[in-house]
Amino acid sequence: QVQLVESGGGLVQAGGSLRLSCAASGRTFSFYAMGWFRQAPGKERDFVAAISRSGGSTYYADSVKGRFTISRDNAKNTLSLQMDSLKPEDTAVYYCAADSRLHDIVVITAGEYSYWGQGTQVTVSS
Numbered sequence: 001q002v003q004l005v006e007s008g009g010g011l012v013q014a015g016g017s018l019r020l021s022c023a024a025s026g027r028t029f030s031f032y033a034m035g036w037f038r039q040a041p042g043k044e045r046d047f048v049a050a051i052s053r054s055g056g057s058t059y060y061a062d063s064v065k066g067r068f069t070i071s072r073d074n075a076k077n078t079l080s081l082q083m084d085s086l087k088p089e090d091t092a093v094y095y096c097a098a099d100s101r102l103h104d105i106v107v108i109t110a111g112e113y114s115y116w117g118q119g120t121q122v123t124v125s126s
Contacts, residue, residue, distance in 0.1 A: 001027060001115070002024050002026040002027050002029070002098050002115050003024065003026050003115075004022055004023070004024055004096050004097070004115055004117035005022065005025075006020060006022050006094065006096050006117040006119060006120040007020070007021050008020040008120060009093075009122045010122070011123045012086055012122075012123070012124055013124070013125050014086060014087055014088055014124055014126050015085060016086050016124070017082070017083060018086065018122060019080060019081070019082050019083070020036070020080065020081040020083065020094055020096075020120060021079070021080050022034070022078065022080070022096030022117055023077065023078055024077045024078070024079065024098065025077065027100070029072075030054070030074040031100050031101070032053065032099060032101065032115075033052055033099050033101045033105060033107045034050065034051050034070075034079045034096065035047065035048070035096070035098075035108065035113060036048040036049045036081045036096055036097075037094070038092035038095070038122075039092055039093050039119075040092040040093075043092075045095070045110055046092075047061050047109070048060070048061055048068065048081070049064065049069075049081060050107055050108050051070045051071070051072055051106065052101075052104045052105055052106050054074075055072045055074070056104060057106050058070050059106045063089075064083075064090075067084050067085045067086075068081060068082065068083050068084070069082040070082075081096075083122070086124045088124045088125065088126045089124075090122060091122060091123050091124050093119040093120065093122075094119060094121075095116055095117055095118075095119045096116070096117045097110070097115060097116050098113065098114065098115040098116075099112055099113045099114050099115070
């Protein structure tokens with residue numbers, strides 16, 4: 001198993017930046033494909049970004065492409081999401097997720113992830 005704890009959320013003005021982190025503990029971090037999802041009030045949980053076990057492959061939702069960057073440090077058991085040019089519509093609770101994978105692939109479907117963090121709130125004011 002792996003335990004995930006997100007941090008770095010907060011209140012920021014439109015156009016600003018935030019960096020989210022997800023600290024993992026438990027089994028070897030590099031065994032896991034990782035992803036970021038978000039959920040706004042009254043809406044479903046949406047895919048944001050994903051990264052493969054090695055970090056060699058990434059994938060983004062169209063809504064964040066060019067503004068957000070996902071990365072990981074397998075030596076430090078940490079997943080990050082750099083969010084730039086934030087918009088009010090980015091306001092949501094952001095979750096990191098992990099799933100053990102044999103191959104170095106990205107996983108973009110929430111239902112395929114086995115482990116989730118508790119979430120961190122991101123609020124972007126206009």
